[in-house]
Amino acid sequence: MAAIEGAAGEEAGALPKEAPSLRPVIGGLSAAAAWFAVAALTSAWPDAEEWERTGELASLLAVVGGGLALASLLRRAQRAWPWMLALALGVAAWEVATAKLNLLPRPFFAPPQGLLEVYLDDWPRLAECVLHSAWLLISGYLLGSAAGFITGVAVGWSRAVGYWVNPVLRLIGPLPATAWLPLAFFAFPSSASASTFLVALAAFFPVTILTLSGVAGVNSAFYDIARTLGANKRFLVLKVAIPATMPHVFVGLFMGLGGSFAVLVVAEMLGVKAGLGWYIQWAQGWAAYGNMYAALLVMALLCSGLVALLFRIRDHLLAWQKGLLRW
Amino acid sequence: MVALAHKADDEAGLGLAVRNVSHAFELHGQTLPVLDNVSFSVEPGEFVALLGPSGCGKSTLLRLVAGLEPPCGGSLLADGRPIDGPHPSRVVVFQDPTLYPWRTVWDNVALGLEAQGLLKQNRARVDEALALVGLSGFAKAYPHQLSGGMAQRAALARALVNDPRLLVLDEPLGKLDSLTRIAMQGEIVRLWQSAGFTALLVTHDVEEALLMATRVIVFSERPARITAEIPIDRPYPRHRDDPVLVDLRHKVLDLLGMGSSW
Ligand SMILES: Nc1ncnc2c1ncn2[C@@H]1O[C@H](COP(=O)(O)OP(=O)(O)OP(=O)(O)O)[C@@H](O)[C@H]1O
Ligand SMILES: [Mg+2]
Numbered sequence: 001m002a003a004i005e006g007a008a009g010e011e012a013g014a015l016p017k018e019a020p021s022l023r024p025v026i027g028g029l030s031a032a033a034a035w036f037a038v039a040a041l042t043s044a045w046p047d048a049e050e051w052e053r054t055g056e057l058a059s060l061l062a063v064v065g066g067g068l069a070l071a072s073l074l075r076r077a078q079r080a081w082p083w084m085l086a087l088a089l090g091v092a093a094w095e096v097a098t099a100k101l102n103l104l105p106r107p108f109f110a111p112p113q114g115l116l117e118v119y120l121d122d123w124p125r126l127a128e129c130v131l132h133s134a135w136l137l138i139s140g141y142l143l144g145s146a147a148g149f150i151t152g153v154a155v156g157w158s159r160a161v162g163y164w165v166n167p168v169l170r171l172i173g174p175l176p177a178t179a180w181l182p183l184a185f186f187a188f189p190s191s192a193s194a195s196t197f198l199v200a201l202a203a204f205f206p207v208t209i210l211t212l213s214g215v216a217g218v219n220s221a222f223y224d225i226a227r228t229l230g231a232n233k234r235f236l237v238l239k240v241a242i243p244a245t246m247p248h249v250f251v252g253l254f255m256g257l258g259g260s261f262a263v264l265v266v267a268e269m270l271g272v273k274a275g276l277g278w279y280i281q282w283a284q285g286w287a288a289y290g291n292m293y294a295a296l297l298v299m300a301l302l303c304s305g306l307v308a309l310l311f312r313i314r315d316h317l318l319a320w321q322k323g324l325l326r327w
Numbered sequence: 328m329v330a331l332a333h334k335a336d337d338e339a340g341l342g343l344a345v346r347n348v349s350h351a352f353e354l355h356g357q358t359l360p361v362l363d364n365v366s367f368s369v370e371p372g373e374f375v376a377l378l379g380p381s382g383c384g385k386s387t388l389l390r391l392v393a394g395l396e397p398p399c400g401g402s403l404l405a406d407g408r409p410i411d412g413p414h415p416s417r418v419v420v421f422q423d424p425t426l427y428p429w430r431t432v433w434d435n436v437a438l439g440l441e442a443q444g445l446l447k448q449n450r451a452r453v454d455e456a457l458a459l460v461g462l463s464g465f466a467k468a469y470p471h472q473l474s475g476g477m478a479q480r481a482a483l484a485r486a487l488v489n490d491p492r493l494l495v496l497d498e499p500l501g502k503l504d505s506l507t508r509i510a511m512q513g514e515i516v517r518l519w520q521s522a523g524f525t526a527l528l529v530t531h532d533v534e535e536a537l538l539m540a541t542r543v544i545v546f547s548e549r550p551a552r553i554t555a556e557i558p559i560d561r562p563y564p565r566h567r568d569d570p571v572l573v574d575l576r577h578k579v580l581d582l583l584g585m586g587s588s589w
Contacts, residue, residue, distance in 0.1 A: 219425070221421065221423065221425045222425065222427065224390075224393075224395050224421070225419075225421065225425055225438070225485075226438065226442060227395065227412075227413040228393050228394075228395065228413045228415070228417070228418060228419045229415055229418065229438055229439030229442050229443070229485075229489060230413075230414070230415030230439060230442045230443040230489075231442035232442070235441075235442050239441070239442075240427075243427070243429045243430075244427075244429070246429070318429075320428060320429045320430075320469050321428075
């Protein structure tokens with residue numbers, strides 16, 4: 001995601017300098033106009049059934065339009081405006097099909113103001129769930145990745161460690177972390193520690209496998225050079241093997257993050273009785289589909305935010321790869 | 328340049344002895360003999376060039392001198408003591424520059440000092456070494472931003488910065504254009520004269536060997552045996568059209584089986 005943006009940004013920078021084109025400004029303003037139009041449509045066209053927050057929704061849409069107009073005048077929406085235009089059309093279609101015409105079966109499809117209602121009325125509970133999920137995810141993921149990284153380096157570096165640990169990894173590694181769920185919930189003293197363990201486990205295996213294959217695959221000439229220049233073992237591990245392996249480690253970190261998300265939701269649904277996974281299940285149980293969509297949207301933002309953060313960290317740590325790879 | 332040479336003269340050069348060294352590799356289940364009973368010695372401060380056909384075992388011999396592998400037979404001595412592993416007094420410039428892609432050029436050159444824990448006091452030496460090979464402007468560049476020749480010069484700087492007592496050079500100038508090459512040849516010879524280290528140079532360029540070395544050792548096809556040792560008793564700076572060197576060049580090319588083509 002961030003990677004694609006970066007590549008496109010560089011291409012744009014490489015073009016010969018011309019007078020800044022007016023197209024993005026015009027495009028941005030037309031997208032803003034579209035948002036205003038959706039706002040007008042929302043407030044002027046009466047709902048098929050009573051919805052409490054239609055007025056607030058219209059104001060929110062207008063605020064988005066206003067912000068977008070300002071951003072395009074300040075030339076801050078150079079690349080975003082086609083998306084913003086498409087989003088405005090999407091929201092309009094959603095609004096018309098649900099709230100205005102009632103085309104979609106009622107309890108299963110909530111209109112935009114239904115989601116807004118959830119955010120405005122139920123935000124304390126949602127916020128608590130977000131905090132709970134984020135804490136569980138981040139603590140489990142960090143623990144699992146750190147353990148995986150250390151195990152991977154140890155196994156990749158030392159034949160003796162590899163002899164004992166490799167068969168265990170091979171046997172247990174392919175097992176999905178969710179298969180441990182029943183065991184974890186009775187083996188651990190609390191459901192919180194059990195789910196932290198499961199999330200950590202989901203991150204642990206991909207990080208371990210990628211790290212150890214990376215360490216085992218380091219160009220032996222890198223070691224030769226350091227050794228002739230007086231490097232000791234510690235230097236070879238910390239300053240040669242680990243930096244050379246970092247690109248692999250990040251592949252493992254991305255895979256592990258995906259696995260952690262999956263385990264997090266399952267653990268929350270089955271055992272923890274808190275967090276976004278639990279909220280979704282609870283909402284579904286009460287046929288509160290608006291709440292479910294609202295929680296799904298928050299979860300999507302949380303997950304993609306974490307992925308974007310990891311991309312940022314990678315871009316910072318592996319800046320040397322820029323120009324070596326198609327970044 | 329001279330700033331890089333601060334070793335006291337008595338300990339500058341390292342004496343090397345190669346005694347009946349044989350070496351072989353396993354290749355597809357067969358033994359591939361590479362070095363066949365090679366013996367020679369290098370006096371402290373000497374500049375010896377090794378010449379031989381491609382694939383005869385020159386780089387292998389240098390790996391043994393560096394202490395990266397033990398020989399299958401025979402022994403190698405540095406200052407009379409057996410070589411049992413790498414030591415920063417014997418620095419190798421490998422055929423392939425192999426800079427660390429995750430380090431800037433400056434950090435690559437600083438590698439040896441950092442590994443030995445000497446970097447803090449010697450940061451200026453890194454800058455000097457970079458200036459010596461003409462890469463001052465590229466200190467902050469990453470290796471993939473260098474040309475092949477620049478990478479080779481960076482690898483040379485990475486070796487020189489350690490103030491080696493034996494500098495082992497495996498075709499270090501192979502990728503340079505002819506002008507930079509001539510300049511670097513002169514630079515290495517001047518550095519060798521002022522710093523007083525012992526130099527062991529592998530090259531496939533006969534002229535380069537004759538311009539730089541005090542002695543040339545010629546190897547046979549694999550498995551490498553020594554076919555000739557030719558002292559070159561000419562003062563520096565040498566000139567390629569020096570009639571003595573021109574004669575020697577014909578002689579060496581004859582030994583390498585190339586006489587008729589010149
Ligand atoms: N690790 C290895 N395993 C098996 N065979 C090897 C290994 N290293 C080198 N050889 C073989 O040893 C022989 C000598 O290799 P070496 O690199 O020493 O040649 P060289 O004289 O340096 O050649 P060049 O001038 O082309 O660099 C070659 O035939 C090569 O195939
Ligand atoms: Mg070679």
